[in-house]
Amino acid sequence: MILRPPIHRASFLQRLQGCFLGEPKHGPLPGGRTEALRRLRDYDPSHYGQSRNFLDGSVSRLSAYLRHGMLSPVEVREFLQSAFPKDPARREEFLRQLAWRDFFEKVLSWYGRGLENDLEEPKHRVTRYHRMPLDVLQGETGLPCIDGMLSELFSTGYLHNHARLWFAAYLCHFRGVRWQEGAQLFRQHLYDGDIASNSSSWQWVESTFSSKPYFANKDNIAKFSGGRWCNACRVKCPFEADYPTLQHRLFAGSSAPMAKPTPAAESKRVELSATDTGQCLGPLPPASDLVWVHDAAMSWEDPALKANPEAAVAFVFDEPALRAEPWAYHRLAFVLEGLEDLFEHLPNPTKLVLVGAPADQLAVLANALGASTVHLSEHPNPTVLETAIQLQKGSKVIVHSRPVFAEYSQEPKRFSRYWERVAQQVLGYRPKSARRMH
Numbered sequence: 553m554i555l556r557p558p559i560h561r562a563s564f565l566q567r568l569q570g571c572f573l574g575e576p577k578h579g580p581l582p583g584g585r586t587e588a589l590r591r592l593r594d595y596d597p598s599h600y601g602q603s604r605n606f607l608d609g610s611v612s613r614l615s616a617y618l619r620h621g622m623l624s625p626v627e628v629r630e631f632l633q634s635a636f637p638k639d640p641a642r643r644e645e646f647l648r649q650l651a652w653r654d655f656f657e658k659v660l661s662w663y664g665r666g667l668e669n670d671l672e673e674p675k676h677r678v679t680r681y682h683r684m685p686l687d688v689l690q691g692e693t694g695l696p697c698i699d700g701m702l703s704e705l706f707s708t709g710y711l712h713n714h715a716r717l718w719f720a721a722y723l724c725h726f727r728g729v730r731w732q733e734g735a736q737l738f739r740q741h742l743y744d745g746d747i748a749s750n751s752s753s754w755q756w757v758e759s760t761f762s763s764k765p766y767f768a769n770k771d772n773i774a775k776f777s778g779g780r781w782c783n784a785c786r787v788k789c790p791f792e793a794d795y796p797t798l799q800h801r802l803f804a805g806s807s808a809p810m811a812k813p814t815p816a817a818e819s820k821r822v823e824l825s826a827t828d829t830g831q832c833l834g835p836l837p838p839a840s841d842l843v844w845v846h847d848a849a850m851s852w853e854d855p856a857l858k859a860n861p862e863a864a865v866a867f868v869f870d871e872p873a874l875r876a877e878p879w880a881y882h883r884l885a886f887v888l889e890g891l892e893d894l895f896e897h898l899p900n901p902t903k904l905v906l907v908g909a910p911a912d913q914l915a916v917l918a919n920a921l922g923a924s925t926v927h928l929s930e931h932p933n934p935t936v937l938e939t940a941i942q943l944q945k946g947s948k949v950i951v952h953s954r955p956v957f958a959e960y961s962q963e964p965k966r967f968s969r970y971w972e973r974v975a976q977q978v979l980g981y982r983p984k985s986a987r988r989m990h
């Protein structure tokens with residue numbers, strides 16, 4: 553399947569049947585760098601430090617744009633530094649949190665696909681189930697708080713960081729489910745769903761990438777949610793206890809009815825063959841260079857695009873991956889809207905959206921264009937690296953570096969150690985304290 557601008561979003565997405573979950577309903581978040589820049593300009597981090605742990609705190613909701621490269625962390629930092637030049641305290645905590653994103657990208661760079669498995673031994677002896685409980689998948693656990701979080705996840709594609717922590721603790725420790733099942737659910741539904749921040753955070757909660765399991769009690773949930781669910785709650789609350797009691801209860805074992813694997817997980821992987829793609833392409837103006845825009849590089853400021861204003865440009869919906877792990881429809885719509893915005897701002901003469909296995913599609917496209925060189929921007933996502941390696945078999949591949957948020961070449965084991973080393977680079981001055989909370 554091939555698409556040239558103008559893009560008719562709804563009809564294109566209909567053709568991606570099997571790649572998305574549920575009804576084709578648009579979500580609340582508009583995609584694209586134009587929207588990302590507007591949101592960044594409107595954001596004031598003055599109250600972030602005091603309020604960010606509360607569900608109604610002044611968080612930025614920029615993560616979906618950062619995840620897709622519509623904004624870069626370096627741009628966000630530079631913007632805040634110029635918007636609040638005389639008052640670094642207003643932006644300090646925000647930049648420290650943004651550094652978590654950078655830290656987790658470094659974790660992914662270091663461990664690659666290894667991040668999909670436990671990085672360390674868990675700091676407890678409870679065995680874990682390998683399947684997601686059905687009531688969780690259906691958002692019907694009977695606990696108003698957890699069902700509320702799931703409903704928000706499914707309908708808005710966003711959860712506040714504290715809600716992510718509570719839900720992850722519930723799934724791993726209260727239901728005894730492997731963190732990987734929760735990470736998959738998040739990847740499918742969150743607008744910002746990724747591998748780096750998502751898998752690392754789940755491992756942080758589980759204690760396979762931290763020194764102890766994270767869990768919360770009812771007082772904590774009630775306080776930081778403003779009593780949203782707890783005030784009127786009448787169910788027997790599994791979170792209602794002090795921490796030592798919960799610690800004892802949780803790490804002595806648990807059981808839960810397990811779901812059968814979802815049809816999505818069982819679905820057949822479909823590969824488009826090179827000939828199929830070749831037949832769809834039709835005549836194309838020749839180009840010596842092709843830029844692959846991957847889904848973490850969707851900005852006209854992206855280095856691969858900036859360096860190649862004459863090149864053909866292509867984005868590929870990774871159909872085999874999406875069939876194996878479909879995304880919520882709103883995620884696909886967000887990406888497509890981001891592409892429309894991107895293409896409108898690019899001077900490049902040929903801009904295409906393809907569907908299939910990225911390496912196959914790009915190889916056939918390069919051939920059809922007569923392009924000898926494929927350009928892309930560096931990213932630790934394993935699919936990007938693996939695609940680049942495959943492309944090297946038939947083309948010259950140039951990987952363009954992105955601006956660096958923080959230089960740190962050691963094994964990224966703990967954020968506190970990383971932050972001690974990089975805080976001065978990130979903030980432009982040495983902070984008074986290096987706090988630990990996630």
Ligand SMILES: Cc1cc2nc3c(=O)[nH]c(=O)nc-3n(C[C@H](O)[C@H](O)[C@H](O)COP(=O)(O)OP(=O)(O)OC[C@H]3O[C@@H](n4cnc5c(N)ncnc54)[C@H](O)[C@@H]3O)c2cc1C
Nearest residue numbers: 611612613614615650652653713716744745746749750753
């Ligand atoms: C179990 C779990 C899974 C998560 N999965 C993802 C994911 O798939 N993708 C994702 O981008 N983030 C993930 N996070 C991290 C964090 O929850 C989100 O980045 C944040 O909530 C996004 O909302 P915001 O943009 O309003 O954040 P803000 O609080 O406004 O923070 C600004 C930016 O800093 C970064 N940031 C803030 N907190 C964190 C953090 N704890 N870890 C990493 N980066 C952070 C994000 O890029 C964020 O956009 C996860 C956290 C947990 C606990």
